[in-house]
Amino acid sequence: MKLRGRGIAPGRTEGTALVIRVPFSFVGGADPATGAVLDAATGAANERLGGRIFAFPHGKGSTVGSYVIYGLAKRGVGPAGIVNSAAEGIVAVGAILAGIPMVDGIDVGGLENDDTVRIDGDRGTVELAGVRGRSVVSVVLRNRGRILLVRRSAAVGTFRGQWSAISGYMEGREDPKSRAIREVREETGLRGIRFRANAAPILARDGATMFVVHPLLFDAPSRRVRLDWENVEYRWIRPEEISRYETVPRLPEVVAAVLRKDRES
Numbered sequence: 199m200k201l202r203g204r205g206i207a208p209g210r211t212e213g214t215a216l217v218i219r220v221p222f223s224f225v226g227g228a229d230p231a232t233g234a235v236l237d238a239a240t241g242a243a244n245e246r247l248g249g250r251i252f253a254f255p256h257g258k259g260s261t262v263g264s265y266v267i268y269g270l271a272k273r274g275v276g277p278a279g280i281v282n283s284a285a286e287g288i289v290a291v292g293a294i295l296a297g298i299p300m301v302d303g304i305d306v307g308g309l310e311n312d313d314t315v316r317i318d319g320d321r322g323t324v325e326l327a328g329v330r331g332r333s334v335v336s337v338v339l340r341n342r343g344r345i346l347l348v349r350r351s352a353a354v355g356t357f358r359g360q361w362s363a364i365s366g367y368m369e370g371r372e373d374p375k376s377r378a379i380r381e382v383r384e385e386t387g388l389r390g391i392r393f394r395a396n397a398a399p400i401l402a403r404d405g406a407t408m409f410v411v412h413p414l415l416f417d418a419p420s421r422r423v424r425l426d427w428e429n430v431e432y433r434w435i436r437p438e439e440i441s442r443y444e445t446v447p448r449l450p451e452v453v454a455a456v457l458r459k460d461r462e463s
Contacts, residue, residue, distance in 0.1 A: 199326045201308075203304040204322045206319065209320070210316070210319065211317050215250065215310065215315045216235075216253070216277075222254045223258045253309045256284045258286075261287075280293050285300070303322070305400060309326070309401075309403075333399075333410045335381060336362075336413050337416060345453060346423065347440070347445075348386075350429055353428070357447075388420070395463055411452060437457060
């Protein structure tokens with residue numbers, strides 16, 4: 199699967215991924231002599247950066263971090279490549295000084311440790327070997343401040359028994375909004391829903407499958423739901439209650455993204 203982002207530092211490279219889910223500071227976060235991760239909050243303490251594709255949301259901390267990246271590269275213990283969701287100056291300057299290919303604009307939540315990753319910093323692409331993509335819609339239905347969760351049945355192909363928004367596969371270049379309306383009718387029987395917002399795609403993994411999730415928010419005219427075979431239970435919950443449920447991957451981010459877009463509109 200090839201992901202398109204933005205090239206920050208030129209060059210091409212390949213390696214196995216080291217992925218963290220939190221912002222990272224190279225000052226204090228990595229041992230300048232060995233390239234070992236020091237920050238326990240990353241969940242990757244003692245992992246070595248050397249030769250890895252280091253993926254994290256964005257950098258933080260002192261501008262000295264740029265020189266730490268350069269020093270790691272000169273000692274041969276720095277990452278082979280860097281992937282960010284949103285580059286900031288400290289990491290970008292460090293990668294350019296060190297000659298480390300770097301791409302941003304990639305949702306690193308879809309990458310996993312030990313993925314084989316190819317970076318093209320000239321074209322701004324990141325390729326995941328052995329991973330295939332599937333586009334899906336994830337439809338957050340809202341009624342009087344509550345959102346609908348459905349629990350997936352044993353008959354579906356993925357994430358059985360987990361809680362989800364209304365979802366469905368997209369075909370070809372299908373419009374996400376049109377697919378969303380069809381899925382809501384089929385899975386809930388609800389009609390007359392009103393579109394409110396959509397958000398940028400979010401990447402969610404299930405082994406070798408990468409789901410490219412298109413989040414959408416609709417207001418529902420009622421809470422009277424008629425489930426089909428895909429789901430066995432439903433609940434209307436407050437958005438802040440979602441952490442109490444075992445959900446499909448990244449559903450909390452999907453919900454937060456569309457609610458934020460709705461507030462901004």
